[in-house]
Amino acid sequence: MSERYEHILYEVENQVAHIILNRPEKLNALGMGPGSSRDEIARALTIASEDEAIGCVLIRAAGSAFCAGGDLSRIGGKSMPDTARDNQIFNENVVRFNEVVRRVRKPVIAAVHGLCLGTAMGFVAQCDFVIAADTARFGLIEGRIGHPGASDLVPVIGAAWTKYLIFTGEMIDAWRAERIGLVLAVETEALLLARTVDLAERLARMPREALHLNKACIEAVLESSGRAAGRVAGRAQDAITKTMSSVAKAPDGRYFEDILRAEGVAGLKAARAGQYSTPWLPASDA
Numbered sequence: 001m002s003e004r005y006e007h008i009l010y011e012v013e014n015q016v017a018h019i020i021l022n023r024p025e026k027l028n029a030l031g032m033g034p035g036s037s038r039d040e041i042a043r044a045l046t047i048a049s050e051d052e053a054i055g056c057v058l059i060r061a062a063g064s065a066f067c068a069g070g071d072l073s074r075i076g077g078k079s080m081p082d083t084a085r086d087n088q089i090f091n092e093n094v095v096r097f098n099e100v101v102r103r104v105r106k107p108v109i110a111a112v113h114g115l116c117l118g119t120a121m122g123f124v125a126q127c128d129f130v131i132a133a134d135t136a137r138f139g140l141i142e143g144r145i146g147h148p149g150a151s152d153l154v155p156v157i158g159a160a161w162t163k164y165l166i167f168t169g170e171m172i173d174a175w176r177a178e179r180i181g182l183v184l185a186v187e188t189e190a191l192l193l194a195r196t197v198d199l200a201e202r203l204a205r206m207p208r209e210a211l212h213l214n215k216a217c218i219e220a221v222l223e224s225s226g227r228a229a230g231r232v233a234g235r236a237q238d239a240i241t242k243t244m245s246s247v248a249k250a251p252d253g254r255y256f257e258d259i260l261r262a263e264g265v266a267g268l269k270a271a272r273a274g275q276y277s278t279p280w281l282p283a284s285d286a
Helices: 037-050 084-102 119-125 141-145 159-168 174-179 189-204 208-247 256-272
Strands: 008-013 016-021 056-061 108-112 115-117 129-133 137-139 185-187
Touching (some): 016 037, 037 056, 108 119, 108 189, 137 174
Parallel strands (some): 108 129, 115 137
């Protein structure tokens, strides 16, 4: 019996598994828990990893954005802040999801267009390659409302850029993301799909055993070089930061989570705009 999905599409063509985020009305925000988009992505990745007919996995998205981050309805729908235990469990679930992405035996490519924010940054950091449209924008905007989310980026882009992104919550364009090592290549939005499919199908024609073993070798080097220990330490701190996010204040003195519960995302954005409305970084040259 084939898998049934509500939040994603799963297609196989020319030995490439296409996993398509398919919540365009939510800007493909990632949910958590059984039956959520994260759950479905993990199930699809596991199937692709075990299927010997598949040589590469391509993750892309329907609609105007790759992923605008986590689904904030999880917070806005609660009358009380999460407890420390709630946040620890949430972090453990994120760790398990990211591990599924990393452990896929085939190369995993993320084709990113539009927004790639917050938890989506941690998601693509687990992929082997990120190819971005020239219109893509990346950021850890959750830092502006007192939330964590930086730990998975440190091994990819280094401490300084990770600090800048989480401290300021500022977004960067695809060209800057390429220069700091998050993105492998930038393509025009019109050519993004064709170019990433071309790469995925090339990799799918390579010797499967060699791809699997070479990927396992490189991942082992990264883990033994400190990524594994950093992940454990970072996630412990993330749980503390997430617990303290309930007392993060907007410039007008109100708590961000109270604003979200009372006024929704529109109110949250309006309050956040009091911090800054123009980027500090100048536009990067293509």
